[in-house]
Amino acid sequence: xxHTPNTREELEDLVNDLSINLGDIDTSKITDxxxxxFHTSRTDFSGIEKWDVSNVENMHDMFSFAKxxxxxxxxxxxxxxxDMEGMFCGAISFNQxxxxxxxSNVRDMGSMFFGAxSFNQxxxxxxxxxxxxxxxxxxxxxSFNQxxxDWNVSSVKNMVAMFYEAKAFNQDLSxxxxxxxxxxxxxxRKIIIPNSSIAIIT
Numbered sequence: 001x002x003h004t005p006n007t008r009e010e011l012e013d014l015v016n017d018l019s020i021n022l023g024d025i026d027t028s029k030i031t032d033x034x035x036x037x038f039h040t041s042r043t044d045f046s047g048i049e050k051w052d053v054s055n056v057e058n059m060h061d062m063f064s065f066a067k068x069x070x071x072x073x074x075x076x077x078x079x080x081x082x083d084m085e086g087m088f089c090g091a092i093s094f095n096q097x098x099x100x101x102x103x104s105n106v107r108d109m110g111s112m113f114f115g116a117x118s119f120n121q122x123x124x125x126x127x128x129x130x131x132x133x134x135x136x137x138x139x140x141x142x143s144f145n146q147x148x149x150d151w152n153v154s155s156v157k158n159m160v161a162m163f164y165e166a167k168a169f170n171q172d173l174s175x176x177x178x179x180x181x182x183x184x185x186x187x188x189r190k191i192i193i194p195n196s197s198i199a200i201i202t
Contacts, residue, residue: 008032015042023047032058034083037066045071058083060108065090070118072096082107085133089114095143097121103128110135110158117142120168124148132157135183139164147171159184163191 004026005011014025015036022045027033033056045068053059054077063069064086070093078101085108088094095118103109104127113119114136120143129152138144139161145168154177163169164187173192178184184192 002026004028005030008034008036012036015040018042018044021047023050026052028052028055031055031080033062034058035061035064037063037069039065040069042066043068045069049073049075051076053078054080056081059087060084061086061089063088063091063094066094067092070094070096074098074100076101078102078106080105084109084112086111086114088112088116088119090116091119092117095119095121099123099125101126104130106131108133109137111139112137113141113144114139115141116144120144120146122146124150126151128152128156130155134159134162136161136164138162138166138169140166141169142167145169145171149173149175151176153178153181155180157182159188159192161185162188164188 002024003014005014006029011030014020038061048071057080059081060083069091074097082105084106089111094116099122107130109131110133119141124147132155134156135158144166149172157180159181160183176192178193
């Protein structure tokens with residue numbers, strides 16, 4: 001049986017019904033997936049790879065603390081998404097290839113991989129040119145060590161704790177244009193701009 005929710009609330013009721021296969025849900029009308037799987041008890045995410053998310057604008061906290069989530073969502077069309085804050089925060093199992101995602105309209109990636117301890121995928125080709133917030137983006141993402149030196153971070157204003165306790169990260173980001181950064185912590189500043197006078201905010 002195919003289910004076609006019209007609102008986020010209707011979709012949430014469906015995903016919380018563990019008897020429903022996610023592949024039987026038509027998400028093409030949904031624009032908001034904020035917190036959809038927040039602290040979910042669901043362990044079977046089969047079918048989610050088929051979701052049409054092309055109209056979704058908000059994925060804030062979508063898989064936050066979804067500790068079992070590790071589904072292949074590589075083919076999702078996320079071109080309309082503007083908010084990915086906390087999307088995989090605490091999603092400790094997630095480590096899938098999302099390198100081809102079109103994130104060109106995203107403004108907020110704060111805490112996106114905060115505590116995503118397994119994640120270590122190549123996202124170096126992402127177009128992050130519109131992102132303004134990267135606070136805690138890789139905080140405690142202790143496996144992540146990918147080359148993101150080609151990122152265009154020229155719109156980013158906040159980088160506080162971006163790499164805090166990201167123990168594996170060891171990349172050269174000295175080419176980054178951080179001219180608009182207003183807030184940064186000491187560790188992030190040492191990685192990117194060791195001689196900058198930008199105010200340290202802890």
